[in-house]
Amino acid sequence: MHFDIPDLRLFIHVAEANSLTGGARRASLSTAAASMRIKSLEGQLGSRLFYRDSxxxxxxxxxxxxxxHARAIMRQVDYIKDEFSQYAEGESGHLRIFANTTAVSDFMPDVLARFLVNRPGVTIDLQERLTHDIIRGVVDGSTDLGVVAGPVNANKKLEIIPFSVDRLVVVTPKGHELATRQTLSFRETLEYPHIGLREGSTLFNFLKDQAGETGSTLQMRIQVFGFESACRMVSRGVGIGILPRSIARRYADFLDIVTIDLEDDWAERERSLIVRELDALPRCGKELVEEIRSMASLSPTD
Structure with a gap:
């Protein structure tokens, strides 16, 4: 069985465009030529690859x-090109990263700023995704690197690289009736109106699922687009929130808020990097993994 790289790339273009004509255009081929190549590929595999209709x-x-498989192969081809082009053109490369809300909003911007300033030839596409989408993206090859918090399905063909701990805490305004408590259970917080992140954010979905497991629902007073907005709402007495402790402590320096530890076991979540195969990453990808791990070793765990 023989595969041509251009045929695999064409197959990916057609699949992503959901159109033979659209895929052919991306591959700079005529529709007729693209159709012949796809049929040849189907013949080699002995399998039909597309359902066709109007x-x-x-x-x-x-x-x-x-x-x-085709995406994985093409990424390997791109990695090889990047790796060897560095000898002639200096350090270069491109990485796509899927990360959860906390990573995108909290520590990744600082890490990537330090990483990129010394690597002018490297570009990065950072996208916020839900945990299951991050895992799926790494598995199917649509992203190079994932950043998640909490357990990862070990049955997946992934390399999991823990690098720090993310603890969730209750955030209340100073003077709130809960503010003097040392610890709280999540169930107790459900009696109060919550301030949360926007619908679809990783943290919001996680907390909504936890509330569902108790047979209750989150009383959402308002949903906002960032951690600072959530902390400011809490400080004004609009409601309480559940946020990463590292973030809440940062805003507690200049806002009238108090943090209270959650008693629930799931409140402490291990942060991990996930990749399909660390050794298969381009050099800049391996260096970024080490940068994140080094950052975590120098920072207090939260």
Missing amino acids: QGVELTPAGHDLLV
Whole structure:
């Protein structure tokens, strides 16, 4: 069985465009030529890869399987090109990172700023995603690196690299009836109106799921687009919030808020980097992993 790299790249273009014509255009081919190549690929595999109709094309189950492998192969090809181009052109490369809300809003901007300022040839695409989308993205090869908090399904073909601990705490305004407590259970907080992050954020979805497991719902007073906005709302007495302790402590320096430890076991979540294969990352990817691990070793765990 023989695979041509251009045919695999064409297959990915067609799959992502859901259109033979659109995929052919991206590959700078005529539709007829693209159709012949796809049929040849199907013949080699002995499997139909697309369902075709007047609306375009849709992947078959075999097509979905090939897409995962094709993306992995093409990333390896790109990694090889990046790795060897550095000898002639200096350090370069591109990384795509899927990360949870806390990572995108809290520590990743500082880490990436330090990392990129010394590597002018490196570019990074950082995207906020939900945990299951991060894991799926790493598994199917649509991202190079994932940043998550909490358990990761060990059955997946992933390398999991823990680097710090993320503890969630209750944040209340000073003078609130809960402010004198040393610890609280999550169930107790559900009696009060909450201030949370926007719908769809990793932290909001996580807390909503935890509330569901208790048979209750979060009383959402307002949802905002960032941790600072949440802390400011809390400080004005609008409600209480559940946030990462490292973030809450930062805003406690200039806002009238108090942090209280959550008693629940899930409140302490291990932060991890996830990759399909660390050794397969380009050099800049391996260096970024080490940068994040070094950052964590120099910072207090929260």
